[in-house]
Amino acid sequence: MTYCLGIVLDTGLLLASDSRSNAGVDQIYLVKKLDIFDDAADRMIAVLSAGNLATTQSVLALLRAGIGGDIGERDLHRAPSMFAVSQIVGDTLRDVIARDGEHVVAHGGDPSASFLVAGQIRGDRHRLFQIYSAGNFVEASERTPFVQIGETKYGKPILDRALSSSTPLEQAALLALISFDATIRSNLSVEAPIDMLHYEADSFSAANLMRFERDHPYWRDLRARYSDGLMKLVAGLPVPPQQSEAS
Amino acid sequence: MTYCLGIVLDTGLLLASDSRSNAGVDQIYLVKKLDIFDDAADRMIAVLSAGNLATTQSVLALLRAGIGGDIGERDLHRAPSMFAVSQIVGDTLRDVIARDGEHVVAHGGDPSASFLVAGQIRGDRHRLFQIYSAGNFVEASERTPFVQIGETKYGKPILDRALSSSTPLEQAALLALISFDATIRSNLSVEAPIDMLHYEADSFSAANLMRFERDHPYWRDLRARYSDGLMKLVAGLPVPPQQSEAS
Numbered sequence: 001m002t003y004c005l006g007i008v009l010d011t012g013l014l015l016a017s018d019s020r021s022n023a024g025v026d027q028i029y030l031v032k033k034l035d036i037f038d039d040a041a042d043r044m045i046a047v048l049s050a051g052n053l054a055t056t057q058s059v060l061a062l063l064r065a066g067i068g069g070d071i072g073e074r075d076l077h078r079a080p081s082m083f084a085v086s087q088i089v090g091d092t093l094r095d096v097i098a099r100d101g102e103h104v105v106a107h108g109g110d111p112s113a114s115f116l117v118a119g120q121i122r123g124d125r126h127r128l129f130q131i132y133s134a135g136n137f138v139e140a141s142e143r144t145p146f147v148q149i150g151e152t153k154y155g156k157p158i159l160d161r162a163l164s165s166s167t168p169l170e171q172a173a174l175l176a177l178i179s180f181d182a183t184i185r186s187n188l189s190v191e192a193p194i195d196m197l198h199y200e201a202d203s204f205s206a207a208n209l210m211r212f213e214r215d216h217p218y219w220r221d222l223r224a225r226y227s228d229g230l231m232k233l234v235a236g237l238p239v240p241p242q243q244s245e246a247s
Numbered sequence: 248m249t250y251c252l253g254i255v256l257d258t259g260l261l262l263a264s265d266s267r268s269n270a271g272v273d274q275i276y277l278v279k280k281l282d283i284f285d286d287a288a289d290r291m292i293a294v295l296s297a298g299n300l301a302t303t304q305s306v307l308a309l310l311r312a313g314i315g316g317d318i319g320e321r322d323l324h325r326a327p328s329m330f331a332v333s334q335i336v337g338d339t340l341r342d343v344i345a346r347d348g349e350h351v352v353a354h355g356g357d358p359s360a361s362f363l364v365a366g367q368i369r370g371d372r373h374r375l376f377q378i379y380s381a382g383n384f385v386e387a388s389e390r391t392p393f394v395q396i397g398e399t400k401y402g403k404p405i406l407d408r409a410l411s412s413s414t415p416l417e418q419a420a421l422l423a424l425i426s427f428d429a430t431i432r433s434n435l436s437v438e439a440p441i442d443m444l445h446y447e448a449d450s451f452s453a454a455n456l457m458r459f460e461r462d463h464p465y466w467r468d469l470r471a472r473y474s475d476g477l478m479k480l481v482a483g484l485p486v487p488p489q490q491s492e493a494s
Contacts, residue, residue: 153400153401153433154401154403154404156401156433157401157402157404157429157432157433158404158477160433161432161474161477161478162477162478162481170487170489171481171482173486173487174481174484174486174487175481177487178481182404185404185407185408186403186404196487207490208489208490209490210487210488210489210490212487218485218488221485222484222485222487225484226480226484227408229480229484230405230408230477230480231408231409233476233477233480234409234418234421234422234425234473235418236476237469237472237476238469239417239418239420240417240421240424240443240457240459240465240466240469241457241465242417242445242455242457243454243455243456243457
């Protein structure tokens with residue numbers, strides 16, 4: 001499994017992924033699921049991956065191979081918009097599944113994959129898309145400032161409660177780490193390290209990339225403080241009425 | 248969808264269910280999913296239902312019809328243990344699916360259902376079982392003091408963090424309501440009222456049954472206090488380090 005989270009804020013993007021890849025529980029790997037294409041000056045593009053690892057690796061390899069070619073049809077560096085970038089990712093995903101899908105299914109596997117595509121191209125604002133396994137996609141917006149792929153449910157309540165598009169970038173990073181902690185606690189197949197990119201709007205830079213191992217001092221401290229605070233909060237709440245006092 | 252939660256504590260049982268039943272999002276009902284069999288003096292038995300409503304209603308009707316009959320083979324009032332009660336529920340479920348299953352599948356439906364079976368029979372401690380759609384079952388224990396059926400994920404993190412078998416009954420009731428609130432916020436197809444039974448060990452009584460509508464003053468106040476407290480907690484936590492300070 002996987003958990004990837006993308007947040008689009010007024011002031012930028014916050015992107016995070018875990019590192020666990022598994023086939024069953026007895027065949028596990030650590031992999032990178034947050035890929036960055038930032039070597040063109042006019043754009044920063046990040047792609048986060050979930051689903052079949054062979055599928056996602058093929059898509060990423062083809063995206064890299066498409067850059068700087070003669071035709072430029074699927075060149076992330078020449079795509080005119082983040083919408084066009086998302087189309088390229090979706091089309092590439094369709095090609096990989098068309099090539100490998102039936103063979104994977106014949107062996108009892110699931111070839112499907114999904115992506116978050118986020119970034120900014122000069123002349124437009126920063127944007128965030130979720131690419132479905134069918135290759136189509138939706139865009140995150142002010143009303144739904146975050147999108148998730150993989151194991152999405154355990155980490156959603158804290159975001160539903162606390163996140164809006166006006167949340168500052170560093171506060172969103174904090175909420176993202178709490179969301180990942182909730183997911184890791186409940187699903188064995190989601191695991192640190194967490195890769196996390198802070199992207200400030202109009203910076204066109206992916207330099208602010210953090211990596212949180214399980215024992216990273218900040219994250220360890222955050223988990224302890226959050227748990228303690230939550231226990232104190234719950235202990236201070238009045239307990240429910242008993243018997244049939246309800247209307 | 249549905250969310251039912253059972254908690255087995257040192258001092259008793261806490262059982263809760265929502266009331267939403269739906270076929271798609273345009274055909275919704277409110278139903279009772281927490282059924283109590285407490286008219287025998289030596290036992291208290293509760294059954295919580297999730298899944299196909301026709302299946303669960305048939306199972307409950309057959310369980311009621313089985314009480315006090317001549318044969319007594321599937322009589323919840325004569326079952327010698329909660330284990331035997333769970334077997335009766337599982338066998339009845341198998342019968343219903345054997346009768347209706349293929350017809351439901353032929354019409355594109357899913358006949359499956361699952362149950363929580365909880366209670367106490369004099370001479371044994373209070374116990375809690377989860378019945379799978381196959382009719383087999385597992386028992387909750389000290390190491391895993393709660394079981395869930397239906398939409399289980401959104402409401403699990405708070406229980407993983409805060410609940411243990413030594414938690415007092417009224418504190419477990421508070422955590423259950425927070426767990427239901429998280430689920431209702433994220434899944435349209437889970438909805439109040441919440442039926443909640445506090446069962447004190449050795450009381451053999453189901454009198455302590457509460458019903459929480461969305462606008463129940465206690466629950467409304469709890470949601471507000473919890474949300475405010477969580478926002479304050481998060482606002483007081485240090486934000487993550489930036490750039491590559493990570494090891």
